[in-house]
Amino acid sequence: MVSNSSTGPLVVVIGPPGAGKSTVAKRLAARLDVEWHDTDEAIEQAQDRTISEIFIDEGEPYFRAIERTEVARALEAFDGVLSLGGGAPMDPQTQALLKGHTVVFLAVTIADAARRVGFDRTRPLLMVNPRAQWTAMMNERRPTYERLATLRVDTAGRKPAAVVDEIVARLQELEQQEDQS
C-alpha cells in the first residue's frame, strides 16, 4: 500500500509537455484511490479561460505568477496525486517547496511527445516551430527535472497504464526501503 505519512500530496508529477503528466497522474490517483489535482486545470477553472487565452491576453509572466501561487496552495493543502504544468518546476519558490515531497519525473523523447501532443495550439509555448522549441525547452529544463525527482520514469513507447504500473511498484519499493531504515 502506498501511503502518505507527511502532509501535502502523496505524489507530485513533473516533466515536459507531452510526457503524460496529467493523464498518468489522473490514472495513478484512481489506482491509489485518492484525488487527482492538476494545477493547469485549476488555473483554467479559476480564470474561466484556457491556458492559451491567459498567455495571449496577459502574457507569460502573469501566468507564471498565478501558477506559482496555485502550486504553493496545492502543495500545502492537497493530499492526493498532483500534476504540475511542464514549466512550473523552473520557478525557484516552487523548487524550494518541492523539497521533501515525493516527485516523479516523467521522461519522454521528442518523437513520443510530438506524437502525443500533436503540437496543436493548446500549448502556447509550442505554437511557433514546436519541435525546436520543445527540444530547447527540454535541454534547459532537464537538469532541474532530474534534480527535483525522487523517481524518474521513462514513458517512451509505453502506454499510460504501463507507466502507472511502474510508478506504483517503485513507490512501494521506496516505502519498503524507508520502513527498513
Ligand SMILES: Nc1ncnc2c1ncn2[C@@H]1O[C@H](COP(=O)(O)OP(=O)(O)O)[C@@H](O)[C@H]1O
Ligand atoms: N504514455 C502515453 N502513451 C501515449 N499517449 C499518451 C501517454 N501519456 C499521455 N498520452 C496522451 O498524450 C497527450 C498529452 O498528455 P498529457 O497528459 O496532457 O501530457 P502533459 O500533461 O505531460 O503535457 C494526451 O492526448 C494523452 O492522452
Ligand SMILES: O=C(O)C1=C[C@@H](OP(=O)(O)O)[C@@H](O)[C@H](O)C1
Ligand atoms: O511547459 C510549459 O511551460 C507549459 C506546459 C503546459 O502544461 P503541460 O506540461 O501539462 O502541457 C502549461 O502549463 C503551459 O502551456 C506552459
Ligand SMILES: [Mg+2]
Ligand atoms: Mg498537463
